[in-house]
Amino acid sequence: MPESSPFIRRIRSFVKREGRLTVGQQRALDTLFPHYGIESSEQKLDLDSVFGRTAPRILEIGFGNGTSLAEMAAKNPQQDYIGIEVHRPGVGNLLMQIEKQSLTNLRVINDDAVDVLNNMITDNSLDAVYLFFADPWHKKRHHKRRIVQPEFAQLVRSKLKTGGLFHMATDWENYAEHMMEVMTAAAGYTNTAGQGQYLPRPDYRPLTKFEQRGQRLGHGVWDLVFKKTG
Numbered sequence: 001m002p003e004s005s006p007f008i009r010r011i012r013s014f015v016k017r018e019g020r021l022t023v024g025q026q027r028a029l030d031t032l033f034p035h036y037g038i039e040s041s042e043q044k045l046d047l048d049s050v051f052g053r054t055a056p057r058i059l060e061i062g063f064g065n066g067t068s069l070a071e072m073a074a075k076n077p078q079q080d081y082i083g084i085e086v087h088r089p090g091v092g093n094l095l096m097q098i099e100k101q102s103l104t105n106l107r108v109i110n111d112d113a114v115d116v117l118n119n120m121i122t123d124n125s126l127d128a129v130y131l132f133f134a135d136p137w138h139k140k141r142h143h144k145r146r147i148v149q150p151e152f153a154q155l156v157r158s159k160l161k162t163g164g165l166f167h168m169a170t171d172w173e174n175y176a177e178h179m180m181e182v183m184t185a186a187a188g189y190t191n192t193a194g195q196g197q198y199l200p201r202p203d204y205r206p207l208t209k210f211e212q213r214g215q216r217l218g219h220g221v222w223d224l225v226f227k228k229t230g
Helices: 023-031 047-051 067-075 088-101 113-120 140-145 150-159 173-185 209-216
Strands: 057-061 080-084 106-109 126-132 160-170 189-191 222-228
Touching: 023 088, 047 080, 057 067, 067 080, 067 088, 067 106, 088 106, 113 150, 126 150, 150 160, 150 173, 160 173, 173 189, 173 222
Parallel strands: 057 080, 057 126, 080 106, 126 160
Antiparallel strands: 160 222, 189 222
16 A cells, blocks of 8 residues: 555454354345345434334434344334344354344344444434443453444434434443443433433333343442434
8 A cells, every 4th residue: 555545544442353143144144134234334224214214213222132122123014114233143043133033123234333424324214323331341452442432422313303213222330331322422312311310221222131130239320311412
């Protein structure tokens, strides 16, 4: 690369430690992704065309194995959901759940959320963005990898409609404090719980098995919900 060429290496918030796909996950990727998946692109999505209707749109970043996202989509058929996940086993697992529950209001993207938001999501088009239990990168030298940073907060804000919600949840207190600091300082947002306050888990966020286990062990969970004000 010539010395004059600009090159900025973006620090990613994830590392792919992908395990082997099960037979079912591979089948789902091969046969179901063409129906329920959205291929990565640098073109903005027409979500009305994707879902065949106009409805509130919610995007979840890093849905893991997809169980909670599928549950939300099943319980709220009046809303459309888009799930983004970099790990293919999780994508395959969610596709299997979409098929099993015959969900028509859920689509899946297997890519980096920052790239998807920048390239594929139209500004002012989302009613909510969910970020549940993102990697906390708990070692101090890795804090720069945390996805919630000032630039990311403004990227999410640009995609939300006015009044749209950015809902974060974590079981790491230090990460909760970090997110609170970033979001409190972020222009164009207000904390729905009040200055510096966290919310009890809203009913629409499913209680995961992981979270239930943590509660039995005395671990806390912190929910932050910020509204786009302009």
